[in-house]
Amino acid sequence: MTRQCLDRRIPDLETLEQETTAWYIQRNHSQKSVDWQFTTADARIRLNRLYPQIAN
Numbered sequence: 001m002t003r004q005c006l007d008r009r010i011p012d013l014e015t016l017e018q019e020t021t022a023w024y025i026q027r028n029h030s031q032k033s034v035d036w037q038f039t040t041a042d043a044r045i046r047l048n049r050l051y052p053q054i055a056n
Helices: 013-029 040-046
Strands: none
Touching: none
């Protein structure tokens, strides 16, 4: 989104809302997907601090 829509200064909140709304409507319409760069197992290792540890 930053590269495709918010790559410049936005003068006010109203313009920001209009720009982001137009971006996500177009993005959803084109049915783009996310190309994740790592697996869930890798994410659990890299983002370990975000996953709670549950003791048995």
